[in-house]
Amino acid sequence: MAVGLLLDLEHQQGKPVPTLSMRKQPSFSYPDTSTSLEARVAYFSMEIAIEPEMNTYSGGLGVLAGDTLRAAADLGVPLVAVTLAHRRGYFRQLLSPDGVQTEVEQPWQVDAFTTPEAPLVWVEIEGRQVAVRALRHDIRGVTGHVVPVFLLDTDVPENAAADRTLTDRLYGGDTDYRLRQEIVLGIGGARLLLALGLEPEVFHMNEGHAALLTVALVGRTLAGRTFALAGPDDFARVREQCVFTTHTPVPAGHDRFSMEQARRILGADTTDMLERAGGAHEGMLNMTYVALRFSRFVNGVAMQHGIVSQAMFPGYQIDAITNGVHAGTWASKPFLELFDKHLPRWRRDNVTLRYAIDIPEVEIVKAHREAKQLLVDAVMDRTGETLKTDVFTIGFARRAATYKRMDLLFTDAERLVAIAKKFGGLQVLYAGKAHPADEPGKSKIHRVIELAHELSGGLLKILYIENYEWKLGGLLTSGVDLWLNTPKRPYEASGTSGMKAALNGVPSLSILDGWWIEGWIEGVTGWAIADLEEEAHEAESLYTQLDEVILPLYQDDKEQWQRVMRSSIALNGSFFNTQRMVEQYALNAYFPQELATEDLETLASASH
Secondary structure (H helix, E strand, O other), X not given: OHHHHHHHHHHXXXXXXXXXXXXXXXXXXXXXXXXXXXXXXXXXXOOOOOOOOOOOOOOHHHHHHHHHHHHHHHHOXXXXXXXXXXXXXXXXXXXXXXXXXXXXXXXXXXXXXXXXXXXXXXEEEOOEEEEEEEEEEEEEOOOOOEEEEEEEEOOOOOOOOOHHHOOOEOOOOOHHHHHHHHHHHHHHHHHHHHHOOOOOOEEEEEOHHHOOHHHHHHHHHHOOOOHHHOOHHHHHHHHOOEXXXXXXXXXXXXXXXXXXXXXXXXXXXXXXXXXHHOOEEOOEEEHHHHHHHOOOEEEEOOHHHHHHHHHHOOOOOOEEOOOOEXXXXXXXXXXXXHHHHHOOOOOOOHHHHXXXXXXXXXXXXXXXXXXXXXXXXXXXXXXXXXXXXXXOEEEEEOOOOHHHOOOHHHOOHHHHHXXXXXXXXXXEEEEOOOOOOOHHHHHHHHHHHHHHHHHOEOOEEEEEEOOOOHHHHXXXXXXXXXXXXXXXXXXXXXXXXHHHHHHOOOOEEEEOOOOHHHHOOEOOOEEEEOOOOOHHHHHHHHHHHHHHHHHHHHHHOHHHHHHHHHHHHHHHHOOOEHHHHHHHHHHHHHOHHHHHHHHHHHHHHHHO
């Protein structure tokens, strides 16, 4: 609340809020990586949403990674990325009429989007050598700077049939498969960069899946000595090279492997070295602890998540860099055109969205009306169902995990129906996948679809749209009138869907968790649901906000509603973006000493 109030007060006083973009920025002068492979930062992530047609991501973690790389390309950061090819994708979600989720493979045209690199590197898995190659895809920023993404692939003739499938499926198979994949990503990725002639100064682990890159770095530090001889000095040298971002406050979200499993798959010498370095916890090899032990900078992905993570890992310093979204990707076509018209430099500098506060409200309303029509048309194409553009529409779309509580809206079904009748109609759109092994998550989907059938009719319409992915996410976050978020505190690390909505003038109604603690200004950027002991009381707060505040404002005070839409863009869109986020990583994590020195030199020269 304090951050939001500060922004609101400064806006009312007509003062610009200082941002990182107003400070001295890194003077990167490296050659364009479209012709040269020089890079100072290597970004490792198990999943990256690179293009809508490349099924190399499952949800929020991958979308964030892709948005991060697009922002790095916009800003000219000398960075390369490493991930896996995931030839068969995550999965396409199919929903039966009664809400039962099934999954089918989601292969994509690898050759149409990537170019193979020449080098092969080898990693040891269960005592055998497995060959790894890289497929390259370039992400080009608004200034022409290129960030190469290397998708690691084991589908090569040198490998046995079983090993050729190691990079096929994202989050597929059992924990043995997962550990084998993490060896390919971490150890194989670090070796591949070296084979390409790259020697990054900084290795950024986006979640613990990439923690085994530290094994390759320890190996290089040892310079031919065995892992048995690795000691604190060697670990310290690796630590100076690594940065780690943790994304989950849920203990089950941290990868852990039994010591037997680790010794069998990773090897006894490597496992013993990691255990000696502090990577084991509660009798298991824990990838989060491996990453923590070997990183000089560690951060959570929102202010509150940093606090929660610090309590989870009290022996380590946990900072916070709040997530963002890539504005050029998630602003809908009508808003892209609107911003280009009024804020011509916004794509290169997202802070310029601050001045959306000067865009005529009538033009924002028009752009939103067009975005809503695009959503209505897409729903008809996907479901055959007709929505009305003049009926208030609520969106809820995210991974179908139980703590997201997608059914909180239905706690008092009669109250929801009464609200729809009172205000002449209500449309609610749901979407989201449950992991194939997440039976409780699948049950939540089934329950919501059951309730949708029971309650829909008359003035209330509820739809669950199958196969939530990139394009559907963009349509939903830009086309609804209100974005709903109901996680159980404190399990929302950040969340980014509400940030996408804000870019498109869509305010949020949310539990105060994750990013919303920082973005919420009551009645200015959206509204809060009270955090209470009982779910029924939280649901009552949700209904009260809809019944007594939000819907009356929408229907009876159009001018104030339009101001909320505009404030969502100017206050939240201008801050919760990956350009600001990447700048913070550069300033605080990647090059802190270098930039501090440059700032001091600038101040000294200014004083003369």
